[in-house]
Amino acid sequence: xxxxxxxxxxxxxxxxxxxxxxxxxxxxxxxxxxxxxxxxxxxxxxxxxxxxxxxxxxxxxxxxxxxxxxxxxxxxxxxxxxxxxxxxxxxxxxxxxxxxxxxxxxxxxxxxxxxxxxxxxxxxxxxxxxxxxxxxxxxxxxxxxxxxxxxxxxxxxxxxxxxxxxxxxxxxxxxxxxxxxxxxxxxxxxxxxxxxxxxxxxxxxxxxxxxxxxxxxxxxxxxxxxx
Numbered sequence: 385x386x387x388x389x390x391x392x393x394x395x396x397x398x399x400x401x402x403x404x405x406x407x408x409x410x411x412x413x414x415x416x417x418x419x420x421x422x423x424x425x426x427x428x429x430x431x432x433x434x435x436x437x438x439x440x441x442x443x444x445x446x447x448x449x450x451x452x453x454x455x456x457x458x459x460x461x462x463x464x465x466x467x468x469x470x471x472x473x474x475x476x477x478x479x480x481x482x483x484x485x486x487x488x489x490x491x492x493x494x495x496x497x498x499x500x501x502x503x504x505x506x507x508x509x510x511x512x513x514x515x516x517x518x519x520x521x522x523x524x525x526x527x528x529x530x531x532x533x534x535x536x537x538x539x540x541x542x543x544x545x546x547x548x549x550x551x552x553x554x555x556x557x558x559x560x561x562x563x564x565x566x567x568x569x570x571x572x573x574x575x576x577x578x579x580x581x582x583x584x585x586x587x588x589x590x591x592x593x594x595x596x597x598x599x600x601x602x603x604x605x606x607x608x609x610x611x
Contacts, residue, residue, distance in 0.1 A: 412556030412577070413477055419558055419580035420480035423549050424469045426585045427485040431465035434487070438463055441489050442594025443566050445543050447511055453491045453541050462545065462592075464488045479553055486546030489564075495541045498524075500534040508537065510611035514568050516544030543568070547588065551577075559606065565592055569610035573603030 439462050441455025453460070465487040472481045499505045505521065512519060519539040526533055548561040556577045563570045575584070584602065591597035 410475075410477065413474065413479055413553035415556050415577035416551035416553045416558055417477075417479050419577045420469070420483050420549060420551055422581060423585060424467070424480070424483045426582060427467045427483065430585075430589055431467050431485060431487075434462060435465045439593050445489070445515065445564070445568050447495060447515070447541070447568075448497055448508065451495050451497055451541075453489065453543060455489065458491070460489055460491065462487045462489060464490075474553060477553075480551055482551075483549040484546060486544060489543040489545060491541035491543075493541055495537075495539060497537045498534050499537075505535050507611065511568055512537070512539070514570070514609075514611045515542070515564065517542065545592075547592075560588070560603065561607075562588075567610075569608070571600075571605060571609075572607040573600065574606050575603050 441460040445453040469483045470481045521535040550559045561572045587599035
């Protein structure tokens with residue numbers, strides 16, 4: 385075999401690998417896209433029902449030990465449900481970029497929290513950001529010396545709750561990034577696209593509403609965060 389023939393053989397082998405890779409990507413991408421479509425339509429219907437039912441909040445949201453938004457004790461409800469989806473192009477395919485369902489827990493009361501140590505201020509800032517509370521701390525200073533005394537936060541005690549579905553079309557997997565479903569914090573779980581169906585989404589909805597659920601046990605935890 386001449387040198388040119390060797391180059392032709394290498395080029396042909398490369399093209400064959402690229403075609404196989406492209407075919408595998410397309411199969412995985414279409415599976416994840418179908419899973420996103422299933423979740424999007426399920427969540428649209430779920431949001432409509434929950435907006436009417438206004439289900440009670442089964443969990444407590446702890447900003448500080450003395451400042452707690454207690455769903456069961458205060459008879460709080462999930463409300464203002466929203467569902468959104470975005471699409472984009474990947475390798476000439478029109479695919480879902482993400483799908484989101486969210487709502488609010490509105491405490492209908494204000495909280496005032498005061499912190500004077502930097503580490504305590506950082507932890508509280510993280511909890512407020514996790515809750516979706518937008519508030520700037522008001523630095524209190526000594527009237528004579530101007531030295532920092534404490535940071536005061538005054539805010540509406542509301543919490544943003546939701547799930548963001550993120551497809552991984554290259555690998556045929558999806559991540560569910562769940563925020564504040566059972567207290568202030570988040571967890572991301574990974575599932576194969578073929579496992580994302582109505583039955584799994586039912587389990588997620590049960591967990592959200594405080595019912596016995598197998599959702600967490602069914603996925604692979606890839607990230608947990610508790611401020």
